[in-house]
Amino acid sequence: MDINSEAIAVMDEQFGHDVVMTLATVNGSQANVRSVNAYYRDGAFYITTYDLSSKMKEIGTNPSVALCHSLFVAHGRGTNLGNPLAAGNETLRDELRQAFCAFYDRHVNESDPHTCILRVDLTDAVVFTENAKYAIDLSGKTAEKTPFVNDIVY
Secondary structure, three states, X not given: OOHHHHXXXXXXXXXXXXXXXXXXEEEOOEEEEEEEEEEEEOOEEEEEEEOOOHHHHHHHHOOEEEEEEOOEEEEEEEEEOOOOOOOOOHHHHHHHHHHOOOOHHXXXXXXXXXXXXXXXXXXXXXXXXXXXXXXXXXXXXXXXXXXXXXXXXX
């Protein structure tokens, strides 16, 4: 397995389910951060949200975002995919319902036209295992692997 495939497998394993992450957006010259539930698949994170929220307004003006979870950090571009019930979202909606099963039925109001799916297409990421650091260029489909020892005490 080449290093890029290895790195993507680590991403799938660590984030191919519901994970609480920090999402950063930009509002003019000010950064804003908040916690979101995110699900990773095929180079992108998916988040259910509300298109009238501050984060979606900020992404509408500047789609550059960053995500963070523990030592993991990534950059990407946010896109509003519309309501989960919108045409073309059927398969993704089913995946998100399953990934976010702990809260989806209580907190995602699909009948509200402002409920939406945010897709963050990653450009780059740094992800860690217990003994390796992967610097991934998702745009170029390359990755570098270096030894890593996590001695950070939380």
